[in-house]
Amino acid sequence: TGAAIAVFTAQLHYPSECSQQTTLQGVVYQLDAALRSPKTQRSGIVFIYDMSNSKYSNFDYELSQKILTLLK
Numbered sequence: 001t002g003a004a005i006a007v008f009t010a011q012l013h014y015p016s017e018c019s020q021q022t023t024l025q026g027v028v029y030q031l032d033a034a035l036r037s038p039k040t041q042r043s044g045i046v047f048i049y050d051m052s053n054s055k056y057s058n059f060d061y062e063l064s065q066k067i068l069t070l071l072k
Helices: 020-034 038-043 061-071
Strands: 004-009 045-050
Parallel strands (some): 004 045
16 A cells, blocks of 8 residues: 555563663654654555564553554
């Protein structure tokens, strides 16, 4: 459909090493950069929260809720 794809790879996220604020700032920055493209503005963005090969230590439920709220 021409939509841009943004992937959050949970396997590479370590909540104990990076604050929720820093992670959310990174997500917002990347989405903002993607939306600078007129094509992406027309076609939209598909956001994938990739949980494959992640462990409990990679997961932050509160952060997941914040990302979901951000994308609404």
